[in-house]
Amino acid sequence: MSTLLELKNITVHYGMAEAVRSVSLALAEGEIITLIGANGAGKSTILKTISGVKKPTTGEIWFRGERIDKLSPEKIVARGIAHVPERRRIFPYMSVNDNLKAGAYLRKDSEIGPDLENVFHHFSLLKQRLGQMAGTLSGGEQQMLAMARGLMAGPSLMLLDEPSLGLAPLLVMEVGNIATEINKQGVGIILVEQNAGMAFRLAQKAYVLETGSIVLEGDTAELLNDQRVKEKYLGI
Amino acid sequence: MELTFFLQTLINGIQIGFLYVLMALGLTLIFGIMHLINFAHGQLYMLGGFFLWWLFAIHHVNYVLAILLAVIIVAAIGFIVERFLLRPIRDQELYVMCMTIALGQFFEFGARTVWGPLDKAIPPIIPGIIKFAGVAITYKRLMAVVVGIALVIGLYLFIQRTKAGLAMRAVEQDPEVATTYGMGINRTYALVFSLGALLAAASGALMGTIMVVNPVMGTAPMLKSFMIIILGGMGSIPGAIAGGLIVGLMDSFFSSLFGIDIAYIFVFVVAFTFIIFRPRGLFGRG
Amino acid sequence: MVSTKLRSNMGPLITIAALLIVLLVMPTLVSSYWIHVLILMFLYGILAVSLRQMLILGQVSFAHPAFMAIGAYTSTMLVMNLGLPFWFTIFLAGFASGIVAFLLGLPVLRLTGPYFFLATFAFLEVVRMILTHYYVPFGGPMGIYNIPPPNPIGPINFSSISHFYYLILIVFVITLLFFYSLERSRFGQSWHAIGQSHVLAESLGVNVMGYRVLAFVIACFFAGIAGACYAHYMTHMSPMEFGLTLSVDCIVWAVVGGMGSVFGPAVGAGILTFIPQVFKSTAEYEAGLSAVIFIIIILFLPGGLISLPQVISGRIKKREDIVTSGGKVG
Numbered sequence: 001m002s003t004l005l006e007l008k009n010i011t012v013h014y015g016m017a018e019a020v021r022s023v024s025l026a027l028a029e030g031e032i033i034t035l036i037g038a039n040g041a042g043k044s045t046i047l048k049t050i051s052g053v054k055k056p057t058t059g060e061i062w063f064r065g066e067r068i069d070k071l072s073p074e075k076i077v078a079r080g081i082a083h084v085p086e087r088r089r090i091f092p093y094m095s096v097n098d099n100l101k102a103g104a105y106l107r108k109d110s111e112i113g114p115d116l117e118n119v120f121h122h123f124s125l126l127k128q129r130l131g132q133m134a135g136t137l138s139g140g141e142q143q144m145l146a147m148a149r150g151l152m153a154g155p156s157l158m159l160l161d162e163p164s165l166g167l168a169p170l171l172v173m174e175v176g177n178i179a180t181e182i183n184k185q186g187v188g189i190i191l192v193e194q195n196a197g198m199a200f201r202l203a204q205k206a207y208v209l210e211t212g213s214i215v216l217e218g219d220t221a222e223l224l225n226d227q228r229v230k231e232k233y234l235g236i
Numbered sequence: 237m238e239l240t241f242f243l244q245t246l247i248n249g250i251q252i253g254f255l256y257v258l259m260a261l262g263l264t265l266i267f268g269i270m271h272l273i274n275f276a277h278g279q280l281y282m283l284g285g286f287f288l289w290w291l292f293a294i295h296h297v298n299y300v301l302a303i304l305l306a307v308i309i310v311a312a313i314g315f316i317v318e319r320f321l322l323r324p325i326r327d328q329e330l331y332v333m334c335m336t337i338a339l340g341q342f343f344e345f346g347a348r349t350v351w352g353p354l355d356k357a358i359p360p361i362i363p364g365i366i367k368f369a370g371v372a373i374t375y376k377r378l379m380a381v382v383v384g385i386a387l388v389i390g391l392y393l394f395i396q397r398t399k400a401g402l403a404m405r406a407v408e409q410d411p412e413v414a415t416t417y418g419m420g421i422n423r424t425y426a427l428v429f430s431l432g433a434l435l436a437a438a439s440g441a442l443m444g445t446i447m448v449v450n451p452v453m454g455t456a457p458m459l460k461s462f463m464i465i466i467l468g469g470m471g472s473i474p475g476a477i478a479g480g481l482i483v484g485l486m487d488s489f490f491s492s493l494f495g496i497d498i499a500y501i502f503v504f505v506v507a508f509t510f511i512i513f514r515p516r517g518l519f520g521r522g
Numbered sequence: 523m524v525s526t527k528l529r530s531n532m533g534p535l536i537t538i539a540a541l542l543i544v545l546l547v548m549p550t551l552v553s554s555y556w557i558h559v560l561i562l563m564f565l566y567g568i569l570a571v572s573l574r575q576m577l578i579l580g581q582v583s584f585a586h587p588a589f590m591a592i593g594a595y596t597s598t599m600l601v602m603n604l605g606l607p608f609w610f611t612i613f614l615a616g617f618a619s620g621i622v623a624f625l626l627g628l629p630v631l632r633l634t635g636p637y638f639f640l641a642t643f644a645f646l647e648v649v650r651m652i653l654t655h656y657y658v659p660f661g662g663p664m665g666i667y668n669i670p671p672p673n674p675i676g677p678i679n680f681s682s683i684s685h686f687y688y689l690i691l692i693v694f695v696i697t698l699l700f701f702y703s704l705e706r707s708r709f710g711q712s713w714h715a716i717g718q719s720h721v722l723a724e725s726l727g728v729n730v731m732g733y734r735v736l737a738f739v740i741a742c743f744f745a746g747i748a749g750a751c752y753a754h755y756m757t758h759m760s761p762m763e764f765g766l767t768l769s770v771d772c773i774v775w776a777v778v779g780g781m782g783s784v785f786g787p788a789v790g791a792g793i794l795t796f797i798p799q800v801f802k803s804t805a806e807y808e809a810g811l812s813a814v815i816f817i818i819i820i821l822f823l824p825g826g827l828i829s830l831p832q833v834i835s836g837r838i839k840k841r842e843d844i845v846t847s848g849g850k851v852g
Contacts, residue, residue, distance in 0.1 A: 014399075051416050052360065052415075052416070053412055053415065053416060055354050072415070072420070073415040073416045073417075073418075073420075074418045077416055077417055078418060082417075083413075083416045084418075085412075085413055085416075089410055089413045091405070091406055091409045091410060091413075093405070093409055093521065094402075094405055094409065098402060098405070101399075101402060102402055102406050102414070102417055102419065103405065103417055105399065105406075105417050105418045105419050106417070106418035115309060120457075143461060149417070153417060155237045174357075218286070258595040267636065271635075271636075272636075273639070273640075275638045306722070321817065321821070324821060325820060325821065325824075329635060330577065330580075330582065330777070331777070331820050331824060333582065333773075334637075334773065334774070334777050334816065335817065337770055337816075338775070338813045338814075338817045338820065339774070339813070339817070340599050341809060341810075341813040341816075342810060342813035342814065344809070345807075345810035345813060346810065348809075349806070349807075349810065369714055370719055386843070404572040428718070444683075454768075459643075459647075462640055462643065463640075463644065463826040466637075466644075470636065470637075478663075494701075497651065497654070497655055499595050500647075500651065501647070501648060501651040501652075504644045504647045504648050504651070505644075505648060507640070508641060508645065508648065510628075511637060511640060511641045511644065512629045512630065513634065515633060515637050
């Protein structure tokens, strides 16, 4: 399998404060990897750096053989990376339909038909709520919408930032299932989570972050047996 | 109050109101999406009037074409201003405010120097008055209202139905997320500011058609527009429409009943009250 | 982020001392016309420096001329109607402005950015309208004439313009000293912190609202004092003089002069009042020229004129180095 995304020694600062230190990771085509860690460990920052919202202080980001760390977010999404942000952040005063159209903003109108169908297939409840103001949806529905919006960008890589946050366990399962289905269609996923159980269920590979650095990495199957991981993140 | 007087004042109020609406729409879009108060708005309005006069009255360009060109020229000026004078200092609100103040002064100076300080009248295109139910309205004013309504509808359709409009709404609601989906801030801001300038220019051109143009005609309507968007809700389009009409009517009725001074101060008192007790205005969001 | 360190102050201190000496002997050097210009420079300097106190908090007040007017009219009416001496009414003028500022500030200072500015602008217009509309106490649109000069102290009977000159120079210097020490006090740091980010300051336990009210009352107090001096010097005033134009001018003076230092706005007020007098012949072009200069300063010299020496010596290279919170509003 070829490498879809690679981070090489990425360091990110917020002003003088270092949020991420020398992080390197790689994702193969069609893979799901997860970044887990406590609050403030730097996971969301890494996603923001990949999508271009934040620029790294040092390091390189390579996507499909092209270096992207100096590109603007608009150029990065055009290359096929969709960011589903922390806390959903759907456009509250727009309809569900408009939120989906926003996701597909850069794409030609002729292309999005099949993707829309695909989205409705994954997120059937959205189909009934197309005209509804997105801000009035429930937390779980907003999460669905945020992911659907991401899908509408036609990505080959999706950045999922803490999708389980604030959701009931049943919904967390559903979100996880949808993520798996999306991945089966060929979309790589980087899943950032505090909920390690869900993350390990979905991902093939995991990186554990603490205060901005990677302290542990490996296949999720192996890490499940790691003592430190079990105590700290799985609560076992 | 007799019926005729009431109707006449009402009609005048609505007509003035629509011109206020156009100006307030531009101001509220710029504030709502770019988070800046455009102190040059009044001068963009004035330039709209002047370019119309210059094209139509001096160079005898067809009226419709002249209005279109006038607003396009001012929109272009807005584009250049945003790109080269506002973008470099975008995140510094105080300096942006000062920049638009300086630009307003510069435009006023420019108009006064190029065209002189005196009033210029625009020859009427459709002379005459239409009368009904004892009320009179000149064709000029009627036309202004019609064009005003058309522009408002056009703006609504643009914002709700086009991709550019979608980007505007997205950038307004969550600029960071909007950029991650390709709706860039630079392009959106350029569009918004030009659009705001266009609306101000349209208002000025229409007002110039009805009355006169002069270099200082923009200040008072702009100050009123500030009060209008407070009343309606800063950043709110329905707010600008409602506010503009309400203030237009207030202007008309209070001027007739109590005099211009009281009318003027009343708008400010109302706006001040709103700012203290309901800063988001009638339709503003949070 | 208060910028001044003692070491870097020696140069400016010497300049200021020299300037002071020059100002003291001015009346013997120049004609009364230029003395008049200098007096205006001082009065406007007081306005600009006191306004800066609000600007560094990120609150752009357009109401400053209104408070000047409150001070002017208060002092005038107390002197002319009640016969009180100027030396008393000047302080009452300041207090009147301060009290009104307090009352206005309580509801209005919780607003930020454009909302605050619009509220103060509305207040400005309301005050102006009240002064214009009511002939009975305020003299209406024509204002008040024959305002008496301050009561004599010994040989100083204000029959000569240089008496006014020294009085207003003293008030000006006191104002500068006051704000200078305010800047270096523990209040100064808090104000700047609030200006940078009031949200952050609040989370750190700073009483943001309290500081805002304090700054507003102080700033308007001095505006009132300036107003009283203005009225008794000019002997005539009308509401028109306290309107939007003056509001904008105060802000321009502060920004052009430079907000990184207490002296910046004074420099701005001084230079921008002085220069049009020099170039009287090109008066028509003055508006355009000053607009262009303003634009150039905003783009290329955001620290204002007072930062010029530092820019030239290369100490400020980027916009980010500017030690002023004037960049952020609300």
